[in-house]
Amino acid sequence: METLAGKTALITGASRGIGLAIARRFAAEGAAVVLGASRWGAHGKLKGNLEEAVALIGKESAGSVAGIACDLSDEAARADLVRQAEEHFGALDIIVNNAAASKMRLPSEVSTKERSWMFDVNVNAPIDLAQQALVGMRERGRGWILNISSSTASQPVVPYRDSQVAAHVICAYGSTKAALDRYTQGLAHEVAVDGICVNTLAPENIVLTSGADYVRDIARRSPDMAEPVEVMAEAALELCSGNHVGCVTYSRRLLHSLGLSVMSLDGTTALGDAFLPADLDSTV
Numbered sequence: 001m002e003t004l005a006g007k008t009a010l011i012t013g014a015s016r017g018i019g020l021a022i023a024r025r026f027a028a029e030g031a032a033v034v035l036g037a038s039r040w041g042a043h044g045k046l047k048g049n050l051e052e053a054v055a056l057i058g059k060e061s062a063g064s065v066a067g068i069a070c071d072l073s074d075e076a077a078r079a080d081l082v083r084q085a086e087e088h089f090g091a092l093d094i095i096v097n098n099a100a101a102s103k104m105r106l107p108s109e110v111s112t113k114e115r116s117w118m119f120d121v122n123v124n125a126p127i128d129l130a131q132q133a134l135v136g137m138r139e140r141g142r143g144w145i146l147n148i149s150s151s152t153a154s155q156p157v158v159p160y161r162d163s164q165v166a167a168h169v170i171c172a173y174g175s176t177k178a179a180l181d182r183y184t185q186g187l188a189h190e191v192a193v194d195g196i197c198v199n200t201l202a203p204e205n206i207v208l209t210s211g212a213d214y215v216r217d218i219a220r221r222s223p224d225m226a227e228p229v230e231v232m233a234e235a236a237l238e239l240c241s242g243n244h245v246g247c248v249t250y251s252r253r254l255l256h257s258l259g260l261s262v263m264s265l266d267g268t269t270a271l272g273d274a275f276l277p278a279d280l281d282s283t284v
């Protein structure tokens with residue numbers, strides 16, 4: 001029996017990277033998946049786009065897949081996103097708020113415009129989507145909301161693992177993730193009585209996505225600071241199918257604490273345990 005058979009999920013930021021991996025893993029477990037990204041076709045220099053992601057999952061899995069282009073920094077555009085997603089395969093059981101915006105700037109210099117943009121995509125959009133979905137989830141008495149966070153939500157320990165500048169410029173982005181963690185816990189405890197599981201999950205380490213290419217050198221210098229994307233996908237599956245409530249947790253430690261194996265994204269092959277090493281030359 002597939003873990004997510006009959007379930008419907010919206011995954012934002014699913015044109016590439018961690019979001020696409022989660023969508024592929026969920027589709028392999030029988031979910032109908034709606035992928036979100038800011039644009040439909042090719043744009044910019046980053047690997048992959050929404051059109052290709054929808055085509056890939058359509059080819060890989062027997063499940064249903066659709067895509068919606070919506071710039072989550074635009075409040076009006078995202079105001080109706082859950083309803084639009086539900087037009088495809090019916091009521092949403094699962095939302096994964098994975099899309100994120102980041103601007104690397106020293107905390108003494110990051111502008112109001114840059115901060116507002118990051119807080120809009122990384123905090124306000126997940127809250128808006130959760131509130132839109134909660135109405136139906138409460139009526140049905142079941143639902144899962146997973147917000148993707150980051151270890152940068154906390155100030156790094158001293159001495160820094162890498163450069164001082166790298167530790168400083170991540171501060172504003174990390175502040176948005178700290179806000180997301182706090183909001184998630186509060187919401188989780190409010191809606192647990194309605195049968196809804198709300199959690200945050202962060203990569204334990206660096207996932208070598210094209211969006212995170214600027215930290216690839218850090219992973220090369222310290223290979224233990226990288227993890228394969230399958231680890232995040234597996235942990236996301238657990239948090240979107242189990243009964244966890246109010247966790248602010250990390251990919252490897254969640255799988256390790258539960259003794260879970262990491263599966264390939266198509267769900268057919270056990271790749272190893274929570275300590276599975278990353279391929280430092282790959283980009284997901």
Ligand SMILES: NC(=O)c1ccc[n+]([C@@H]2O[C@H](COP(=O)([O-])OP(=O)(O)OC[C@H]3O[C@@H](n4cnc5c(N)ncnc54)[C@H](OP(=O)(O)O)[C@@H]3O)[C@@H](O)[C@H]2O)c1
Binds near residue numbers: 097150151205
């Ligand atoms: N990679 C890591 O090591 C790492 C570490 C800690 C936390 N995280 C978190 O993990 C999540 C995914 O990271 P990633 O590295 O996979 O990201 P990524 O490769 O940069 O991909 C980002 C995704 O978000 C979408 N997106 C960006 N801005 C958007 C907007 N304004 N509206 C709608 N969609 C937007 C992008 O879609 P487009 O096609 O429109 O660009 C893309 O699908 C993020 O929440 C990130 O903060 C990642």
